[in-house]
Amino acid sequence: MEKTFDLDKIKFSIDPKTFDKAIDLYGKGKVINVTTNPFGFDATVLGSQSYHVSVSNKNLDQATCTCYLGENDVLCKHVIALALHVVMAGKPMTQEDKKQYTEPVCNIETGELDKDELQKMQQEITTAMRYIKAYRGPSSTWFRYQNSLSEGCARLASIISQLPVSEQTAKILVDILLRLDRKLLNAVDDSDGTVGTFIEQTVQILLEYYFIDKNCSKAFKKLKNKETMFGWEEALVNIK
Numbered sequence: 001m002e003k004t005f006d007l008d009k010i011k012f013s014i015d016p017k018t019f020d021k022a023i024d025l026y027g028k029g030k031v032i033n034v035t036t037n038p039f040g041f042d043a044t045v046l047g048s049q050s051y052h053v054s055v056s057n058k059n060l061d062q063a064t065c066t067c068y069l070g071e072n073d074v075l076c077k078h079v080i081a082l083a084l085h086v087v088m089a090g091k092p093m094t095q096e097d098k099k100q101y102t103e104p105v106c107n108i109e110t111g112e113l114d115k116d117e118l119q120k121m122q123q124e125i126t127t128a129m130r131y132i133k134a135y136r137g138p139s140s141t142w143f144r145y146q147n148s149l150s151e152g153c154a155r156l157a158s159i160i161s162q163l164p165v166s167e168q169t170a171k172i173l174v175d176i177l178l179r180l181d182r183k184l185l186n187a188v189d190d191s192d193g194t195v196g197t198f199i200e201q202t203v204q205i206l207l208e209y210y211f212i213d214k215n216c217s218k219a220f221k222k223l224k225n226k227e228t229m230f231g232w233e234e235a236l237v238n239i240k
C-alpha cells in the first residue's frame with residue numbers, strides 16, 4: 001500500500017518521549033499481526049496489555065488505539081510503533097534513523113559541500129520551509145498549525161546539525177535566517193516562539209562557526225544594515 005508518511009515525517013512531528021517509547025516497542029518486536037485495510041494499516045501492539053491499533057496511510061493524525069490515551073484522541077506510542085513498522089518494513093532501525101534533533105547543534109567537522117550535496121540540501125531546506133507557513137485558519141486548527149511550525153524547525157535543525165563548518169555553510173545558515181525572518185514578517189504566527197527560538201539557536205551556532213573558522217564572518221556581511229524582526233542579526237554584525 002502506498003503510504004504518505006515516511007520516517008522523516010514521524011521523526012520531525014512526534015515529541016521525543018513518544019518517539020523513543022515507540023522505537024522501543026518496535027525494536028522489541030511488540031508490533032504484531034500487521035495487516036492492511038482500504039484506508040491504512042492495522043496491528044496488535046503489546047504493551048501492558050495488548051492493544052488494537054490502526055493508522056491511516058494518508059495521515060498519522062488519523063489513527064486509533066484501544067489504550068487509554070488513544071481513546072482520548074491522543075496520538076500514542078502504540079500508533080507510532082505501528083507507523084515505524086510500516087516505514088521500516090520490519091527492518092531494524094540504525095542509530096541515524098533513531099536520531100531526533102530538537103534543536104540545531106554545531107557540527108565539529110569543517111569543510112564544504114560539493115555540488116550534489118548542496119543541491120540535495122537546498123531541496124531539504126525548501127521542504128522544511130513549507131511547514132513554516134502563514135496562519136489563516138480558525139482557532140480549532142491552531143494546535144495543528146503550531147505542530148507544523150515545530151516540524152519545520154525540527155527539519156531545519158536536522159539539516160543544520162549535519163552541515164560541516166565553513167564560510168560556504170555559514171552563508172547557507174544566514175540565508176535560512178533571512179528566509180525565516182521574512183516569514184515572520186509575512187503572517188507566520190509565532191506566538192509560541194518556536195521560530196524565534198530557533199532563530200536565536202541558529203545565531204549561536206553561527207557564532208560557534210566564527211570561533212572555529214574566522215572566515216565565516218564574511219558570510220555575516222549580508223546582514224549589515226538589515227533590520228530584522230527582533231534584532232537577532234546584531235550579534236553577528238558586531239563581530240570584529
Ligand SMILES: [Zn+2]
Pocket residue numbers: 051065066067068069070076077078079
Ligand atoms: Zn495506544
